[in-house]
Amino acid sequence: MGRIFNANRIASMTTSIFATMSKMAFDYNATNLGQGFPDFDGPTWIMEAAFDAMKSGKNQYAPSPGIMSLRKAVKDYHKKYYDLDWNENEIVVTAGATEALYSTIQAFIEQGDEVVIFEPFYDSYLADIILAGGQPICVTLHKPNFDFVKEELEAAISKKTKMIILNTPHNPTGKLFSKEELEFIANLAIKNDLLVVSDEVYEFLTFDGATHIPIATIEGMKKRTITISSTGKTFGMTGWKIGYAIANELLSTAIQKVHQWTTFAVNTPGQHAMAHAISMLESYLPEFRKTYKEKRDIIYKELKKTNFKPHLPLGSYFIMVDLPDGKFNDDVDAATNLVREHGVATIPPSVFYLKSDEGKTMLRLCFAKQNETIIEGIAKMGKI
Numbered sequence: 001m002g003r004i005f006n007a008n009r010i011a012s013m014t015t016s017i018f019a020t021m022s023k024m025a026f027d028y029n030a031t032n033l034g035q036g037f038p039d040f041d042g043p044t045w046i047m048e049a050a051f052d053a054m055k056s057g058k059n060q061y062a063p064s065p066g067i068m069s070l071r072k073a074v075k076d077y078h079k080k081y082y083d084l085d086w087n088e089n090e091i092v093v094t095a096g097a098t099e100a101l102y103s104t105i106q107a108f109i110e111q112g113d114e115v116v117i118f119e120p121f122y123d124s125y126l127a128d129i130i131l132a133g134g135q136p137i138c139v140t141l142h143k144p145n146f147d148f149v150k151e152e153l154e155a156a157i158s159k160k161t162k163m164i165i166l167n168t169p170h171n172p173t174g175k176l177f178s179k180e181e182l183e184f185i186a187n188l189a190i191k192n193d194l195l196v197v198s199d200e201v202y203e204f205l206t207f208d209g210a211t212h213i214p215i216a217t218i219e220g221m222k223k224r225t226i227t228i229s230s231t232g233k234t235f236g237m238t239g240w241k242i243g244y245a246i247a248n249e250l251l252s253t254a255i256q257k258v259h260q261w262t263t264f265a266v267n268t269p270g271q272h273a274m275a276h277a278i279s280m281l282e283s284y285l286p287e288f289r290k291t292y293k294e295k296r297d298i299i300y301k302e303l304k305k306t307n308f309k310p311h312l313p314l315g316s317y318f319i320m321v322d323l324p325d326g327k328f329n330d331d332v333d334a335a336t337n338l339v340r341e342h343g344v345a346t347i348p349p350s351v352f353y354l355k356s357d358e359g360k361t362m363l364r365l366c367f368a369k370q371n372e373t374i375i376e377g378i379a380k381m382g383k384i
């Protein structure tokens with residue numbers, strides 16, 4: 001067959017680094033501190049709620065935007081934790097945050113639109129922007145604190161900019177955007193009449209008293225912000241793929257249109273179980289946070305004993321480390337060597353950058369792993 005059938009817009013797309021590194025972890029029987037998912041199970045009571053839903057006949061299509069009790073549960077926790085008032089029509093339940101991001105970007109970005117993203121970025125932003133025909137414009141979160149330079153953000157905005165994508169708590173750096181940073185971004189969004197997509201999937205994973213601030217809470221931002229989150233992170237069940245987008249009705253209606261023709265609806269029993277899980281957040285969160293804080297402290301302490309220098313994260317379940325001086329050519333060399341020769345899988349973060357070379361000097365590790373797995377993986381890194 002001489003004919004090339006692939007659409008041009010997928011020409012730059014390769015297998016994701018997460019899938020690549022998980023496959024290598026499997027092939028080399030390595031400790032997997034790469035792909036972001038817990039290697040322990042989520043709560044049994046959530047599984048039981050799903051089974052109860054199945055047994056009581058909740059097995060046919062859900063309404064396309066999501067079952068009412070889940071949308072109500074999302075609405076209620078946004079009121080309780082952030083004092084944000086939404087109505088159920090402003091919430092669209094999606095197949096994970098991944099689909100929420102895809103449907104949102106498809107709904108608003110078209111050929112030639114520019115989208116400002118902070119690098120290192122979560123990889124699906126780039127793919128979604130390209131699939132929509134948009135143009136990604138990167139602003140670097142610079143080492144060591146992963147702050148952005150205000151002038152660089154201002155310079156990234158042009159007449160063609162339509163959207164800024166934000167992720168706080170941030171994957172892969174563990175940064176929490178401060179109120180001052182969010183206000184600066186909000187001012188620019190308002191001044192230039194831009195949409196802001198705020199990916200808050202790690203909203204409840206914050207440490208050391210740091211607070212997560214949704215940008216929608218900043219004055220003037222609620223009507224131009226699309227907030228995205230995922231029950232996969234909060235309840236440690238990434239495989240269930242239940243996420244949502246929240247935005248004022250004009251925007252949520254547009255997102256719902258794409259969602260309708262992408263997945264139509266998300267699996268019904270899982271939605272019932274997650275509606276119940278969200279209603280239990282208050283009693284669930286203290287233990288959840290304690291567990292992850294302990295893991296964050298273990299990985300940091302163990303890394304301090306090695307030649308890799310950790311950047312203490314205030315949120316998410318990731319930690320960035322600097323490569324030891326003079327041992328590797330770059331991050332890809334380090335990640336390849338570690339998985340092949342030392343049996344530990346990590347993520348080389350340079351794939352999350354378009355502009356800066358800073359990613360080549362680091363690795364990302366995931367600490368959503370059993371304590372023994374973390375200790376074992378870092379001990380292997382300690383041999384370098």
Ligand code: PMP
Pocket residue numbers: 036095096097098099122167171199201229230231232233238241242243
């Ligand atoms: N955004 C970020 C920042 C993530 O880290 C992830 C998954 N790790 C997602 C979105 C996708 O979430 P989901 O698995 O719910 O699709």
Ligand code: GLN
Pocket residue numbers: 016018019034035036037171
């Ligand atoms: N978000 C996860 C991570 O950052 C990976 C999810 C995926 O592989 N799609 O590792």
